Amino acid sequence: MRLQVNFEDRVGIGTAVLTVLARHNINLDGLEMLTQTDRRGALFMYAAAMKLDDLQRVTVEIRAVPGVLDVRPIPLLPSERKQSELRTLLSALPAPVLSVDLQGRVIVANEAAQQLLKLKGADGQGTALAPLVDNLDLVELIDKLDRSRYGVQLAVRGQALLADVFPVLVPVGKIGKSLSGAVLVLHGGAATPVECGADLAGFQSITHESASMRALIRQARRMAPLPAPLLIHGATGTGKAALAHACHLAGPRREAPFLRLNAADLAEDSAEQILFGAGEQPGLLEQGAGGTLFLNEVAGLSTGLQLKLLGFLQTGRFRRVGALQSWRSDVRVIAATREDLAERCREGRFRDDLYYHLNVLSLQVPQLHERQADILPIAQAAIEAASRQLGIAPPRLTAEAEQALLAHPWPGNVRQLENTVLRAVTVAEAGAITAEHLALGPAESADEVSDALFAGTLADAVARLERLMLTRLYPSHPSTRQLARRLGLSHTAIANKLRQYGIAGGAAASRN
Template sequence: MRLRVHCQNRVGILRDIVALLADYGVNVARGEVGGEHGNAIYLHVPQLLHAQLATLKPSLEQVSGVFGVRRVSLMPSERHQLELEALLSSLSDPVMSIDMEGHLVAANRAASQLLGVRVDEVPGLSLNRYLPELDLPEVIRRNNARVNGLRIRLKDATYLADIAPLHREHHDDVASLAGAVVTLHSADRIGERIYQVQRQEMRGFEAMFAASPRLASLIHEARRMAPLDAPLLIFGETGTGKEVLARACHLASQRGQAPFMALNCAGLPESMAETELFGYAPGAFDGARPEGKLGLLELTAGGTIFLDEVGEMSPRLQAKLLRFLQDGGFRRVGADDETYLDVRVICATQQDLLALCGQGLFRQDLYHRLNVLSLSVPPLRDCLDGIEALAGHFVDRAARQIGCALPTLSPAALARMASYHWPGNVRQLENVLFQAVSLCETGVIEPAHLRLPASGAPAGLAGIDLDGSLNDILGEVERRVLASLYPQHPSSRQLARRLGVSHTTIANKLNRYGITGSEG
């Protein structure tokens, strides 16, 4: 059991508290002083039982300077360690801490996998074993400043190392050096790294390319809603950029400098989703960490949590989320005490939540709690008037990442994109164009470079043979458009004005397709 004693910061108070526990025969395994002004003492008493605490608590609160005693889930150092582990494990690049003798102190999972050892086997390993030709401590002493992009050879692969020196206390001279944190980046993926950095920098509303009027209208609505500190529900198909919009709303709010965490509720078993979101107490179940685990909500304290595919939540999780939205409180898995947090909730779904409510699959009270503010992201097929500008934006970004000359999009390629139904929306368009830029060697992207699956054509293309060439397909679409509009504009001149082209062009096309009344 872990206790937090809220107390006065006076000489001897810790001795008085520990002496009282000793009189009761209770052993203190560890103690820490915390609080903003050193006004709290944390005690780890593994053998203390609930019944004993009920007896002890009044006596402890009678100690001079003690204001209150309550149970907590974690000691401050344990919380700090969990937060550090969560941060390191979220990094895909290998990160290591070394001392000035060249021994490893700690490493994240990516680094331990690279070295071929378990994370708990890292402390004490000599770096000379892996880098015999490089004296990193000497590099650290010689520079005594951050080093970026040092090329090293490790395990038959080339890496660019970023080295951040660690100093004792607040000194910055060579004598105070305690070691360094080393981050390794694969030299083969350095272009991708730069691209990812660029993407992270452009992650607010400025990262949203308003290529069509509908998207511009959506961004205008979102900007107005972003500062409002209330739940936000975002509707939209897969790949439309719901998380990008949620992040932009977070950054434009008063919470913009606080954490933004995301959890996709689809495909996660109920138990895993619950521990990821709410965390668990020490020893909550077999295989649990002895120190417990912080959930995303606690890691997001003061910031914004983004729950994607919220319609996939189990009834149990829906109930816990509803409780949190009502009063900001929840219990970790296996915990007895309540945790209260200030976190804004933004949810997204591609399902009809009202229909799910009618089927009894989603709580109606939760729906109304979430749907205080709402935004609907249109699918790409409804924004094709801006696809040329959007495609140019993605081509430019892909060329920068790959490091090649900027290719152009041929009219046939643009026509192919404009006639496609884009089931994967903006994400699919971006992926297709990145691949097209990598395949293009002539400086012009043609339809052959666009790897688009032909399955699942929308109803708008029903009856059109998609097996022919692009000219054949576009010709059939053109014929249908002219045949459909001609009865409302029964002359080539009227139809030409309607479509914004010359009278001669329309007359020739009406003749070509045999549409009656082609004379001017």
């Protein structure tokens, strides 16, 4: 039996009410009190053993206590009602959600989390989650949680998951707030499948026969549903935009807009107006509300735009150019770059605080020469696409053409391969694409290369080899830092050699 006693607040009224229950030998299983600013309050009591006859007797006596205004039975205590509402709310969430204390024990978990993590007991309460996490110290993570963390990788019961981790802070007198635990929202695993239709339109359209691309797509699928910013690294032509669009289609924003801005192609004033809006004209942040904004070549943003973008990522608010009023927009930002942003931060050419906000989640797209198993499937898909555009039957690749495709270094990556195939389809004859149609140039034989290298002095040969290597590698490693790591030299030495041989503009290359 549960009772609510409404009263006028005075010293000792709670003791007087409880004395009535004690006279009838009624034990309490729950007790809660609520006081209000108008000096009124309510006492909520739960006595599991109380019978109907007991209720009638104690009600009369409690009403006789000075200051008591009303006594009535209730179905639930306030805390029980809150727990019931919380369970209903958590059950309605499709994602697995759970709360843990500072020792990594589960306080409450919704049904999706219980099924995913195989938690026992009511709401999974009391389960020690920390020992089940294989790849990190969950207790240490929670203990150091000073802000929300997105995309934390967890390995739980053999499952690779991503978790958004939010600190639970409780007021402590006048000293502020104290950390009491964390709420985890899990992504990945059997409890959060991606809709097949969206996946087929996105990730399945990206060729990933190679091991490196399969690993990338697995990682991207786990990150697609998350609201946190995503930074995609990759050389020119590797397919960063296609990967960003696939992440959009595989996430909960798939029905909302997917908008793009190439930061490197616009002047600062134009980019600012397009991104934030001006006057009565909304910008991409407003137009893409609820969806995804893809910022390609984000390293090209000016210092001023970097600061404004940082403000939006921190607060979710922005101002149109020349306006005083601010707007709020729920848009996920996916950025892409071919530059080493960490290095640009060290050089003072990119804001490190913006880099940290963009780099909450990150993906690295491999270059085409690193994914040999994808070259022929990409070529075949390009042949079929070009043939549809031309309204012809798709020509086949000859064995020599396939060998030429596999042997080419593809410094321009997927984009170069697709353009090469498109050109070949337009000139192919007799339903076949030959090595000549690809126009990749004859491969040098080992003897020809040796003759070239051994001509002249040793210094001449070394210089020719250096020039050849730098010329071949620079398009796929377009910064001195990347090229230095590839060749095991300092970036200063690489910059000097690029300048010496007149590669990539020499002086311009030395600044990268």
